[in-house]
Amino acid sequence: MKRRFFSTTALALGALAAASALPSWAQPQPQLQPSGRIGSLMQISVVDRGTGAELPLYFHRGEYWVAGRPGARYAIRARNAMGERVMAVMSVDGVNVVTGETAGVGQNGYVYGPRERSDITGWRKSDSQIAAFEFAAAGNSYASRTGRPDDVGVIGVAMFRERVAEPPPPPPVAPVTPYPRRDEYGERERRSESSSMGDARAKSAPAESAAAAEAPAGRLARPAPSLGTAHGRRETSYVGKTTFERAQSSPDEVVRIRYDSRENLVAAGVIPVPPPPPRWPRPTGPSAFPGSDTGYVPDPPPRY
Template identity: 45%
Template sequence: MKAMFGMILALATTTLSAHVHNLVDLQVVDRDSGRILDVQHKQGRAYVAGEPGHRYAVMMQNRTGERVMAVLSVDGVNAVTGETADPYQGGYVLGPYERAEVNGWRKSMSEVAQFVFSAPEWSYAARTGRPQNVGVIGIAVFRERAPVYAPPSPPIYRDNDWRRKDAQAPSAAKEAEAMAQRNQPAPTGAGASHDSAAPYAKRGRSEDFASELGTGHGQREWSQVNTTQFERRSSRPDEVVELQYDTWQHLVDRGVIRQPRWGREEPSAFAGRFVPDP
């Protein structure tokens, strides 16, 4: 398998809790309020409520003791390359147990354009002609392929020439076999397909459930990263995580968030004796 190149994050970290998964935890932080957006669940999907006009960050926590690569999709767009998101594209490489913050669309090795909650028509995806997946943040996570260890050939007994020639033949065959194994691509798994591995990039969305929020292309800010070599263990993602986002009121209307009931007792005209301060 050809080596893939990802990005090493060199960004701010946090110790706050996240939306837990097996390999990488995903969370969204409102950068203007400093608040982690609470995750709501309905019918197997995860939702967060964003505030229009607020900047936000995507937080990723590697829960494993090995490097992983996360291909980040925002509104169906790769947040590093700007292409329509596909798991086989480049992404962010996280070291063992590393937690990192992505504040925007990557513009260069040292700059991003801020993620900003906006009206869907003003989202970066819609303005570039790709509005189908506005309102969803996703990551496709890949484990790293371990290097193949080729043991050294056993020593050959060289007491005379004919024995040396007989012994060299099987040794050369073993070396050729080891070389073939090193060049062999990682297994893709039974039934792996391009579409099944990229649900957040390919899925159409119903108008009834279309988000009233998108992610705009905000002001630029400094965000330094470096490149590294990363070879995927498999061509199919080891984990796909999605968070859908919308306005608070629209999530209430969709039945995702339940409004609390104010008071459970019967109302009374004379519940108190005097008028308290507001």
């Protein structure tokens, strides 16, 4: 059975109640994306709303990272790269951004039309309002304040393709009966039927394309991040409703982006810091440039 959903302006929100299944986590690509976007079904990026710029993504030890500034508002920007509708179930700090539930891939999400782009700017409060996403201390994050601090510091997007109705089968064709023929002696004989070819092979339904990787066996060992996402000020953001039937219960793609302050990411080696410029070694013996006075060559003192 189908559930109905919301959306922002032209963007529709939708989902279908699907059987629970383990998410298939998309493997990140081992490079820094210059444009700050990742994903194939949809291109996902994080936008600083103060400047309008997409924040650069850093790839470090199998994870994508983005640096946030405490107090800055941000948005999750998603672009549908497909010529069909795609649903994106989004989570921040392990919380569904639409329903406020502890995030699961079978929950409600935003439905994007073909080639559509939209910024998700906050926690959905109603059909017309959101509470802005805002970088804040981990203890002031919405997840921590609602008793769910374990997954603070991560943004996730699970993407689903839509089930396409199969065309009706063509009408059956009546078999053609061959005419009998007579041999040279006038005796009537019928054409013998060809023998069947051994045992018929059983037709097996094609397996669904589950996303390849297994869910992580356990929680990643990591220090608690210093940044989380606060429940910011209320803003106007209109949403519509639609229905969406997933092609399969497990996501076709999952994107995960972790975040923290720039200072912490530099200290952890996520953001590379260029080495300081080399200093000229002070030579032994006389110096070629012992002073730094400017001007022209003065006259020498008089001889005695």
